[in-house]
Amino acid sequence: MAPPSSDGEDGARPGAPVIETHGLTKAYGSGPPAVDGLDLSVPPGSIFGFLGPNGSGKTTTIRMLMGLIEPTAGGARLLGEPMPGAARRVLPRVGALIEGPALYGFLTGRANLLRYDAADPTADPRTRAARVTAALDRVGLAAAAGKKARAYSLGMKQRLGLAAALLRPRELLVLDEPTNGLDPQGMREIRGLVRELAADGTTVFLSSHLLDEIEQVCTHAAVMSRGRLIAQGTVAELAAGARGRLAVTTPDTADAARVLKEHGLTDLVVGEERVTGELPGPGAGVPAVVGGGLDPADLNAALVAAGVRVRAFGTERASLEDVFVALTGEGFDVAG
C-alpha cells in the first residue's frame, strides 16, 4: 500500500490522514505529561493499532482526539478537520468506544441506543428504530435488546457499547481497548467484527495493551511508552525494524554456537538441539536491513563446512514485543 502522505492541510484530499496530530500534549498538574508531543498519522483504510502498556497515555490521546479534553499544547485533526473546533461536523462520522462502555443501567439495551442516537442532531429520527435494530443485530445482542442494561454481563455491555459506535455508517471507528474484560471467544468476535468493518472501508483506530491483539488484526501500529510515541508505521515495517534472531536447530549445539560466535552473532542462547542468536546489525538502535551485512546463506554454508548437522535454519520474525523492548529497553507490562 502506498505510504500515507505526511502533510494534510486539505482534509478532502483522498489519501490524507484520517487522524493527524502535531505535538499533541496533555499534562495533568506537575510531573511528566500524560501525553507528550505526539505526532500521529493514521492513513485511511488502515486498521491502526495504538499500542502501549497501561498508563502510557492511550486513553488520554483518544479523549483529546474526540474533543473531551483540551490539549495542553499541539493539536489534532480528525477526518481532515481540527478538533475540538469541528466536533459537530466531524463526530457524526466517527464511532467511538472510550475506556469501556457506559450505559444507563435502568434502561434496556435498546433504549440506551435510542438515547445515544437521539443525542446526535444529524441522525435521522425516521430511521432511528431500524438503525438501532441493525446495530443490535450486528453485535449479536438482538435477543437481549429488551433486557435492562444493568443485567448485562461485561461482554454484553462491551458489545452494546460497540453497537452505539455502529449506529450510523462511520468513516472512522476509535476503539479504546475494545476487548478488555472479554473471554477469548468474545475477543475473537470483536476482532472478527473489526476486520469486517475495515473491509467495508471504515478506518479503525484501535488501542490496546495486548501485543498479539495488534499483531493479529492491525495493518499499521504506533507504539506508546510513557506518553511518548516511540514508533509508528505498518506492522511489517515495525517488525522488520527490530533485528530478528537467527535460529539453528541441530544436535551439535556446541559447534554451532562456536561458529555463530565467530561470525559475529551476539546474545547466543543454547538450548536443547537449538541455538539462537542476534544477527549483527549496522549499528545499535538503527533498524537493520535483514541480517545487516551478513548473508544468512553464507552463515549456513559455514556451519555445514564446520561439520555441524543442520536440521533447520532461519530467522525468526521480530514481534512487536521485540520492537518495544528494543526501543525502550524495558519489558512490556502485559499483566497490568
Place this chain on the structure above:
Amino acid sequence: MSRAETVEQAPDVRAPRPLWTLGLLRNELGMTFRRRRTLVLLAVLALVPVLVGIAVRVQTGDGGDRGGPAFISLVTNNGLFLVFTSLAATLPVFLPMALGVVAGDAIAGEAGAGTLRYLLVAPAGRTRLLLVKYTGTLVFCLVATLVVAASALVVGALLFGLGEVTLLSGTTVPLAEGLLRALAVAGVVALSLIGVAALGLFVSTLTGSGIAAMAMTVGVVITFQILNTLPQLHAVQPYLFPHYWLSFADLLRDPVYWDDIRRNLGLQAVYALVFGTAAWARFTTRDITA
C-alpha cells in the same frame, strides 16, 4: 441487507433538519419521567396534600371550632384552599429538595456513570446538552408543582367539598375563577423554582458525583432558607432566592397585588441567568475525563 445496496442506493439518507435537534429533549423527558426515582419523588409530593388534608380534618373533625390558624378555617370551608396550603407547605422544602435531586444529578449523574462522554461524542454538543438538561429540569418543576396542586384539589374536594371562593381580600368569586387562580398560583410556584434549578445545574457541572451534587444543592437551598429567617441578615434577605416565594398568595387578592410577585419572578430570573451562565462557562470548558 447487502453492502452494495446501502452504499450505492443509500435510499433513506436525508439531509439533517433543524427539528432533529429536539430529539434529545424528547428522549430526556421520556427518560426522566419513566425513571423510578422521578416517580417516587412525585409520589412523595402527591402525598403531602393528603397528609395536610387529613391533619386538618382530624383537628377539626370533632365539630368544635377551636379557632385554629386562619388557613385551617379557610380549608374546611372550601377544599380549594388545600391547594394553596399544600403549595405553601411544599414550596419551602419539599419542592426544592425534589428539584435539587433532579437538577443536581443532571450533569453529574451522567458524568459519574460515564454516559456523559458518549453523549458528547455522539455529538450532543455541550451547550445543547446543558439546555436540554435545564429544560428537562424546568419541566420537572412544573410537573411537580402540578402534581401537588392536583393531589390537593382532589383531596380537598373529597374531604371538604368545593364551592365559591372567598378571597383573602374578602371578595367572593365563583369556583371557576377560583380554579383559574389556583392554576395561576401553581404557575407562579413553578416559576419560583427556576433560580434553584439553575443553581442545581451549576453545582451539577462542578462534580462527577450525582449524589454529591444533589446533597450540595439541597444543602444550599436549606442554608438560604435559614439565612432568610435570621433577623441579623435583614439587609441581604431581599436578594435571597426564597425571599418572595410566598408572594404567590397575593394572587388571591382582589385586585391582585403584583409587586412582590414581580420581585419574586425578577429575582428568579437573575438567579437563573447568573447560575445558568456559570454552568455554561464551566461545562463548555471542562475536561470530561470520567
